Amino acid sequence: MQFGIFTVGDVAMDPATGRTPTEHERIKAMVAIAQKAEEVGLDVFATGEHHNRPFVPSSPTTMLGWIAARTERIILSTSTTLITTNDPVKIAEDYAMLQHLADGRVDLMMGRGNTGPVYPWFGQDIRDGIGLAVENYALLHRLWREDVVNWEGKFRTPLQGFTSTPRPLDGVPPFVWHGSIRSPEIAEQAAFYGDGFFHNNIFWPKEHTRKMIDLYRERYAHYGHGSAEQAIVGLGGHVYMRRNSQDAIREFRPVFDNSPVMGGGMSMEEYMEQTPLTVGTPEQVIEKTLAFREYAGDYQRQLFIVDGGGVPLKAALEQLDMLGEEVVPVLRKEFAKNRPAQVPGAPTHVSLLSARGTGLAQEQAADLG
Template sequence: MQFGIFGVGDIAPDPTTGIPRSEAQRILDTVRVAKAADELGLDVFAVGEHHNPPFVSSSPPALLGYLAAETRQILLSTSITLITTNDPVRIAEDYAFVQHLAQGRLDLMLGRGNTVPVYPWFGQDIRQGIPLALENYNLLHRLWREDVVDWEGKFRTALQGFTATPRPLDGIPPFVWHGAIRTPEIAEQAAFYGNGYFANHILAPNFHFKPLIDFYRQRFADYGHGRAEDAFVGLGGQAFIAKRSQDAYDRFRPYFENYPMFRGTSLEQFAEGTPLSVGSPQEVIDKTLTFQEGFGDYQRQLWVVDLGSMPVELVLEQVELLATEVVPVLRKEMESRRAPGVPDAPTHGSLVAAAYGDGETRQARPRPNQGDNTSGALPYLDSDPEKPATMPRHA
């Protein structure tokens, strides 16, 4: 079971001063929070992608590439990477590159994004969001698994004899989670490929997404990846912790109730009705255990702890409480309640072991350029001769 934190690089006015952090400050704060999570032993740090103020996180690969060097053990991920408005070719390149820098400590979560104007900014149309997400992932999946890709789809220019570089570390693509909260088609895609499914249920009533998760589990089993209970499920959460329950409510209230998205929402009602956990470490533990009870054994729990209005010192305190008082107990409790045989989420290490055992991993060594501005039909010394490029000029 993996425990970690996720955020989207949002900025909101500090309720005590009315002044929002600068973008420069927010970026440095995010780095501090990620490093603290790493040092305190959390398993995952994930950052989302947004392309409009008041968010700073337009470039998760840049941030994660830097964090790869600045952290030691934590798995770096996204929450989410836009599979609709990013060119899947670019995603294949960027994240494979960061995967190398991070020595495999990278996976990613794909999502559609629901900010309408972002689509046209990147030449797309939100009304095509679902087919766009599905088609783009189909391509991304192949780009990481086939050295040479011929491809034709509805949404981007066709590819002929294309090789995404660098090839994934050890020939093992980063593990992918599909994030969705209302789209059975995305759950179906996750199940078909044996990928993970992440339900960020923090803005919905408790267990609202159980039917979708059950659907994903059942389809995961239908496709022969394992039993339904072996499917890879991740859940979102949101937490504010203090030693005493009432202190948690008192201290979190101004940040929550003045936060633009939650204005007019009562903290008590929201905490009661949704996965938001506010309270003592024990209360946060108890609430998180209800997720396991309700959704079944799952593999990844991420919490939002850095609402954009919270000063970094407060966030660092939250990360520490989470990592020292909540997660260690949850690790033990969830492990003891876990049904026998339920696997952990795949990591680079486990995927390498499954693919190669003790054998040598793939080291992609390119052949010389063949003068056609590609690396030719078999771009690497060990490229599969069964799958050569079929470029028109070679036909």
């Protein structure tokens, strides 16, 4: 099982000091967080993609390429690649290039985004969001798997005899997760292709998360990719830790209260009861995260937010120290207990390359037989 962090790259005021970092400071902080994640032994760093304030990660491949040059092991991913407003040809080429530069340490998460005005900025209509997600990914899927593509659709100009360059590393495309909060159509899309489904559950109750994951697992099996238990699932999480829970709550409450997406309604305690947000000790984070398996089943990837809402870089790095030293080692051990043998691990470039080799060998053996 993979553990890591994801960030939306928001530029927010630290409510404890009243200071808001500059865009430059926030970008550099994201890089520092990624490097720290590798240092403490985490498996994945993922960045969002946004084209509006107060966010800075408008070019994920640029940032991940920079981080790739400064890391050796950690998987570099996105916590949303906008499949709706990006040209799938450009996605195919950008992420294949990044895959080569990072020696295969790349996957990505497709999503529609959560900001309506972005659509017309890139020449699209938000009312076409689902249609764009379905059609654009269908093209991207082919561009990574076919050397020459002829294609015609509704939302972009046709392609005739087109080859995306560079080709994926070793002929193996980056693994794709489809990220969704509320859209069953995206769970269906992930199941249809046999891709991963990442339920970004940080704002939602477990009943909704269970419903979405159950749908994906059922449809994954329906399309013949394996049993429901073999479907590839990822979950989000949001943590803030201190050695005692009172300090964690005291420090994080202003962040919660000033958050445009968390504060202003229910109390922080009510919010923690209903969502994956955990503010407390490392032991409390372990206990709550292990409970995710009760409604998500055995899954493959767990990502945490540690830096949003104005949490200063120093505190975010301290969260990573606690994750790496105290939380993730226990989670690895506990999640491995009684894990059924048929449940696969999280896909990596190495595992996908190995699976392709096995598949080719089986095809050759069948031909000879």
